[in-house]
Amino acid sequence: MRMVELGRTGLEVSEICLGTMTWGSQDTQENGHAQIDFALDQGVNFLDTAEMYPVNPVKAETAGLTEEIVGNWFAKSGRRKEVVLATKLAGAGGMIRDGEAITPDAITRCVEASLRRLQTDHIDLYQFHWPNRGSYHFRQNWAFSPQKQPDRTEVRDNMIACLETLATLQSEGKLGHFGLSNESAWGTAQWLELAQAGHGPRVASIQNEYSLMCRLYDTDLAELGYHEDVTLLAYSPLAAGILSGKYSGGAVPEDSRLEANGTLGGRANPRAFEIADVYTAIAREHGLDPVTMAIAWTLQRPFPCLPIIGGRSVEQITPAIAASGVTLSEEVLKALDAAHRANPMPY
Secondary structure: EEEOOOOOOOOOOEEEEEOOOOEEEEHHHHHHHHHHHHHHHHOOOOEEEOOOOOOOOOOOOOOHHHHHHHHHHHHHHHHHHHEEEEEEOOOOOOOHHHHHHHOOHHHHHHHHHHHHHOOOOOOOEEEEEEOOOOOOOOOOOOOOOHHHHHOHHHHHHHHOOOOHHHHHHHHOEEEEEEEEEEOHHHHHHHHHHHHHOOOOOOOEEEEEEOOEEOOOOHHHHHHHHHHHHHHHEEEEEEEEOHHHOOOOOHHHOOOOOHOOOOOOOOOOOHHHHHHHHHHHHHHHHHOHHHHHHHHHHHHOOOOOEEEOOOOOOHHHHHHHHOOOOOOOHHHHHHHHHHHHHOOOOOO
């Protein structure tokens, strides 16, 4: 497994990250632990979770259960030092704690709570799951309006206070590095500028949705990530499983994410499934597993990009992990680009 630097941190992580978001809802603790064991055996050392997990669905009463499952694995295995651990603070878009905004008080309380659940004394990457001011992610781009946001001074004052709190927690040894999620180019630029001014840690990563079928990152954020060495942690690189081809022809496999969440977070529509068939056909024409091809594509982007994979079993994550070391040919890449031009914005 190839190792890459996360942002400018000096921290070496595997080029594939294991996600955990369904552990505790659709997946059992035993299943989650088996996936960690398998992933580590394949060279994966990067694990991502969040205080609001599990999802499908998100519930206030189950929030934190996924962190507990990860913490139980640390306690059982004794292998905490082998893992680069990332988790996230929900924020106003996180659907837990009554939508509490990210503030210095919330950061301090929630870091302590995550540390307890995770049964560790240190979080390697602490991410803000949603900007307080709102975002255009999860299909909100169709009606996005920055005019609804607080004014610039209020936003930046909050950012400064949060960065200073993160710096304190770093000095106490509780946090390593800082990342964002569901952010924009403008928001990321503000965090970078304020860190440069000495208010706190520099942004190392941004966890946004990114796949062959969701390419909002490809322009301004890609430019920022490239020049500022901010690593994209690409979530839903298989478009919630659509790119695997398992939903082709209207199929709804038993116990699948589509069965549990009929909209797939706003991704499920006839056009999306038809476009996925185009991509899976390209994979099969070139003798590739569609999952392996979709993950390998993210690893060949012209900016720092690292996919977060997930699945219901070891068998499901195997072809995703197999993408490490796979180089897609120019012929495949040209076919994928042509498919995207012909079928943009499927959801």
